[in-house]
Amino acid sequence: MGNRGAETGTDGSGRRIEPKETIMSLKDAYRQKMEARLAEQQAHLDLLKARIKLAEADGKIMAYEELADAEQKLAAAHVQLKELAHASAGAFKEMKTGMEKAWDALKTAAGEAAKKYK
Numbered sequence: 001m002g003n004r005g006a007e008t009g010t011d012g013s014g015r016r017i018e019p020k021e022t023i024m025s026l027k028d029a030y031r032q033k034m035e036a037r038l039a040e041q042q043a044h045l046d047l048l049k050a051r052i053k054l055a056e057a058d059g060k061i062m063a064y065e066e067l068a069d070a071e072q073k074l075a076a077a078h079v080q081l082k083e084l085a086h087a088s089a090g091a092f093k094e095m096k097t098g099m100e101k102a103w104d105a106l107k108t109a110a111g112e113a114a115k116k117y118k
Contacts (some may be wrong), residue, residue: 070109077102
């Protein structure tokens with residue numbers, strides 16, 4: 001019984017005195033807890049980095065698709081222009097309308113693609 005009081009007793013002010021092994025094991029447990037928390041936060045940051053890379057890749061895909069759409073509309077406008085150059089006077093009015101539609105589609109597609117980079 002006297003031996004037990006020597007392991008965990010009180011100091012002169014009534015505070016409990018912990019044995020050295022208990023203090024060291026608490027210290028180790030706390031260190032392990034904090035290491036686990038830091039590892040968990042590192043995993044969260046790694047996940048965020050992966051999500052950012054995915055979003056960047058998705059953004060590039062969308063931008064390339066929009067750019068391809070604009071290039072396709074540019075090619076269509078070039079075709080309309082060639083046809084307009086060879087159109088008869090009677091077909092000119094109809095060809096002009098087609099050219100204006102091609103121009104509007106190209107302008108819209110190019111504007112949408114450009115919005116992503118402003």
